[in-house]
Amino acid sequence: MSSSDLATWAALVGTWVLIIGTLSFAYWQMRQTSRINSARTILDLRDRFDSPTMRAARQHLSSVLLTHGPTTEIENFEAALFFQLMGSLTRDQILERRMVWNAFGPWVTGYYYFLTHPVDLVARWREESHDPQIFREFEWLAKEMMQLDRSIASSASGPDTTREDARDVLESESRLAKTV
Numbered sequence: 001m002s003s004s005d006l007a008t009w010a011a012l013v014g015t016w017v018l019i020i021g022t023l024s025f026a027y028w029q030m031r032q033t034s035r036i037n038s039a040r041t042i043l044d045l046r047d048r049f050d051s052p053t054m055r056a057a058r059q060h061l062s063s064v065l066l067t068h069g070p071t072t073e074i075e076n077f078e079a080a081l082f083f084q085l086m087g088s089l090t091r092d093q094i095l096e097r098r099m100v101w102n103a104f105g106p107w108v109t110g111y112y113y114f115l116t117h118p119v120d121l122v123a124r125w126r127e128e129s130h131d132p133q134i135f136r137e138f139e140w141l142a143k144e145m146m147q148l149d150r151s152i153a154s155s156a157s158g159p160d161t162t163r164e165d166a167r168d169v170l171e172s173e174s175r176l177a178k179t180v
Contacts, residue, residue, distance in 0.1 A: 087137030112171030
C-alpha cells in the first residue's frame with residue numbers, strides 16, 4: 001500500500017469519525033434541549049396548577065369527591081381536564097414521565113383514585129356518553145405515576161395508590177380555599 005493510499009484511508013476514517021462525533025454531539029444537544037423544554041413546561045404547568053382559578057377547581061372537586069361520593073354530579077372538571085392535558089403531553093413525550101411524577105404524582109394518583117373508587121365515575125361517564133376516550137390520557141398518566149411509585153419503592157408487586165394516600169392528598173386539597 002502506497003503512502004497516498006494510506007493518506008486516503010486515514011482521511012476517510014477521520015471523516016467518518018468526525019461525522020459520527022458531530023451526529024452524537026447533535027443528538028446529545030437535542031436531548032438536553034428537550035429536557036430543558038420539558039422542565040420549563042412543567043414549571044409553567046405548576047404555575048397554572050397553583051393559580052387561584054385552578055386552586056378553586058381543585059378545592060371544589062376534592063370536596064365533592066370526599067364528602068358526596070359517587071352519587072353527586074360533578075360540575076367542574078377543570079382539575080381533571082388539567083391532568084388529561086398533562087397525560088397527553090406526557091404520552092407524546094413532550095413532558096418527561098419522571099419530571100411529571102416529581103411535580104404532580106401525588107395529585108394525579110390521588111384524584112384518579114377517588115374518581116375510580118369506590119365507584120368508577122370515569123367508566124360511568126364513558127358509558128353514559130358513549131365515548132370511550134373520556135379521560136383516557138388522565139387514566140394512562142395515573143397508571144404511569146403508579147408504576148413509577150412502585151419502581152421507586154423497589155416493589156414491582158407493591159400496592160397502587162392506597163385509599164389513605166389518596167385521602168391525604170384530597171383532604172389537603174379540600175382546604176385550599178381556606179388558605180388562599
